[in-house]
Amino acid sequence: MERHFPHTNATLTPKQLGFLFPAEWHPHRATWLTFPHNEASxxxxxxxxxxxxxxAFIQAISQGExxxxxANDEPLQRFIQAELEKIGxxxxxxxxxxxxxxxAWCRDHGPxxxxxxxxxxRMVIDWGHNAWGGKYPPYDDDNRTPTAIAEQLGLLSVQPGIIMEGGSVEFNGAGTVLTSRSCLLNTNRNPHLSQQQIEEYLHNYYGTEQVLWVEDGIVGDDTDGHIDDTTxxxxxxxxxxxxxxxxxxxxYEVLQTNLKLLQExxxxxxxxxxxxELPMPKAVMIDGFRTPGSYANFLICNAGVxxxxxxxxxxEQAIDILEKAFPERKIIPLLATEIIWGQGSFHCLSQQEPLV
Structure with a gap:
């Protein structure tokens, strides 16, 4: 574990110090999860x-990292250990x-x-978390998660002081970040910031050079249009x-709009x-509710996708397309028919910790 970080000038941004957020396919040391226990979700x-x-998701990740x-408390830890032992x-x-x-949505409240x-x-950016515009209080315990993980790993943690969610941003590891206007420019996140100011935060704290914007997200997505459900x-x-x-x-219309923007x-x-182009599943309905089922909510990990x-x-069509898109990686399809009720899936539940 890394226990020491050299003294740095507090006025320098992570980008100026040479830090960046790597693409998800960069090798991982670990993937972090927040184990679900809240029946409100x-x-x-x-x-x-x-x-x-x-x-099964934990088991698949553990094959490679x-x-x-x-875990919310020690009894839950003991329960998790027993359940994982049962499945080998x-x-x-x-x-x-x-x-x-x-x-449970570690992509958004995690480091x-x-x-x-x-x-x-390595270092950790501890963005503020307000449960997608204050929709699901309380969220103060989740908001403290990034610094707690950083402390356990002996890493420096920096707080930019604004709201940002991991599912709202997508990186190519070469200076570009993709995001959506409907989320990052929503007044329920950072109403005091302009688009230009938000872009400056993305550049300074994620180490990017370019922000590309799509418009909106899919039906059933309560995050106001996270990019990890669409692109x-x-x-x-x-x-x-x-x-x-x-x-x-x-x-149909919103995804066509996004597609045209991406093509330009x-x-x-x-x-x-x-x-x-990646198809949407036929509408995933549970108890009359249209969930935000999407094949784009995959996790790239050491073991595969x-x-x-x-x-x-x-x-099957989606799996075939992704196999061609990731020719050097194993595609690991896992059922999310019950998970999706919580309005998210495997990418939303996880946050990767890169190797250096």
């Missing part, structure tokens, strides 16, 4: 019903942090890990972009984005 028996899918699990997970791959938590490729150092980098110059082929579907975008080198599937007519 999975009501009634839904929490118990989603748990086998969540445990450590899994850091933030190597517990030496599991690390625990015991601290109070509110919800953003930066690396310095030159000095081989994902699969390499420095290529994205998969969700499309809806049914013109009568509620997602240029990277820092002046080249256009290579855009691969963990893709949510929904026992859906479009599952």
């Amino acid at each position: 999975w009501q009634g028996d839904k929490l118990a019903r989603m748990r086998p899918q969540y445990l 450590q899994v850091g699990i933030v 997970v190597d517990l030496s791959r599991i690390e625990f942090l015991i601290k109070p938590t509110n919800d 953003a890990f930066l690396i310095n490729p030159e000095t081989k150092q 994902r980098f699969v390499s420095e110059d290529t994205v998969v972009a969700c499309v809806e082929t049914d013109p009568h579907d509620a997602n 975008m240029r990277l820092l080198n002046g080249k256009p984005l290579n855009v691969i 963990i893709v949510p599937v929904f026992n859906n007519p479009h599952d």
